[in-house]
Amino acid sequence: MKLLHIADLHAGKTLGRVNRNPDLYYALRQILDFCRDNKPDLILIAGDIFDKANPDSESKEIVFDFFLEAKSYKAEIVLIAGNHDSYDFLKSIKKLSRLAGVHIYDRPDKDNFLFMKGDLAIACLPYPSERVLTSAEEKSKIQYAEKVSRFLNYMADRVKEKRKKVLLTHLFIAGSRYTSTEREASLTQHYAVFPSSLPAVFDYVALGHVHRYQRVEASPTYAFYTGTLYQLDFSEAGEDKFFNFVRLEEGPPCVEAVKLDIKNPLNLFKLSQSEVLRRLGELKNTPGYLKLIIKVEERETLPFTMDRLREHLGERLVKVEQIEHRSYETKNLEFEKLTPLDLYREYHLLSYGKELPAEVEKTFTKLLEKAEELQL
Ligand SMILES: [Mn+2]
Structure with a gap:
């Protein structure tokens, strides 16, 4: 079985006034050419297909055309929602996409997470927003990481008898090296999942969310972030971009990182x-x-x-x-070492190109004291 693992397309991304869809199109073109020549059975897309919850028409056209051309090369697609995708938007295109051989998993669902192709089982965990996990669990007080870990074990338990097993998910794994483009709030430790939580039962783990290509070394199995398909913003300047071509055979999987050419x-x-x-x-x-x-x-x-x-x-x-x-x-000061006031001064200087005015500093200090009193 031959798999192609991609993630974080971010269709509809803009950089200042610049539309990045031509960069995405250029990357997808290379992936389709690869499909034509190498005939993967499946393409796994590990979330963040669209950059915005309500994608614009051009972005949808690019993604849907990709679906159709992949189908013409006999590659089925399994796709999960990332934190940038809207669960409901992906749900709205789910049945229609099925006609193009695209299988969409729009939200975490204990009753519908499994995709089977021959003797290969793919367990799908779309980005588990805290909101969704909390409603799915009885005890809402348990930590996010523990909840995700339980979900992963639940899925692992259900597929353990299958001959080949792959996990497809959109998560931040603690210790991954990231750039500043993954949405900040979801990268705090609170939302991090430990690498040891990735069940060893899976032959390969296809990850999305972190934009830099890397293997999660601390995981008990073969877990990879393939990252974005082009340099999404300036924090990714100079980075090479890849997708994974994975052959599942007897023994450990054969993982090949295929380098993408960058348009801009x-x-x-x-x-x-x-x-x-x-x-x-x-x-x-x-x-x-x-x-x-x-x-x-x-x-x-x-x-x-x-x-x-x-x-x-x-x-x-x-x-x-x-x-x-x-x-x-x-x-390049280490920001953690700065006091809140120093940080604010730095911020002001970087944002407005001038020193923090005395009266603003006074107000800031006052508010800070108040906040500290209230222990906000
Ligand atoms: Mn992303």
């Missing part, structure tokens, strides 16, 4: 104001999209610098951040 690489430059102008030619010749962090030397001439940049880089200049000379050196 993201580039991050930290330069001083004078360097920006000196290196304009180099910036102009850098392919893809650019983000500049400019160390401001002369505020008066900054509009001129910005005009030159826009003139030469146009739409490819997606983001500009200005920082004052002083904060340039302190930018």
Whole structure:
């Protein structure tokens, strides 16, 4: 049995004003060409198909066309919801997608999690939002990780007699290396699941949620995040992108990471104001999209610098951040070591390019004291 594991398509993603669907399309094109040549039996999509709960028409067209072309190469698709997907939207396209050989698991469901193909069992756990797990469980006080772990064991127990077993899920596994693009709140330790919770009974675990390609080394089985299919935002600048081609045979699975070509690489430059102008030619010749962090030397001439940049880089200049000379050196401070006031000062400097005004600082300190009193 040959499987293709992908995740985190984020169809409909924008970066500033830039539409990233051409980047997604370019990646999906490579995946379809791979399907044509290598004939996988199944494509597993581990969540975050769409970037928004209500996807726009263009994004739907790209995804649905992908479904149909995959079907023409005899690859069935098993797909689960990620935290960016709407459970209800995926439910609304579930029956129609079945006609295209796409099997959608829109929300965690103890009675409907199993997909069978020949002697291969695929246990599907879409992103378990706390809300859903709480209603599915009697004792709502148990920690999230424990609830997820129980769900995983429940599924493992039901498939253990099958010859080959795969788990398809969208979760944050504690200790995974992530970038800043996975939605912050779901990455706090509260929502983390321990790698040891992934049941050893599964031959392969197809994960989605973390955007960087990696094997979860601490898991008792072969568990992989394949990450995004293109560099989603500047925190992923310079990263290579992959999908997994997995052959389930006798013994351990054969896992091959297939590298994707990137249509528009993201580039991050930290330069001083004078360097920006000196290196304009180099910036102009850098392919893809650019983000500049400019160390401001002369505020008066900054509009001129910005005009030159826009003139030469146009739409490819997606983001500009200005920082004052002083904060340039302190930018990489370990944020945990800063007091709330220092953090707020840093935030203000980065966001507005100037020092925190005295009266705002006063108000902030007052509110902070109040909050500490109330132990918020
Ligand atoms: Mn994602």
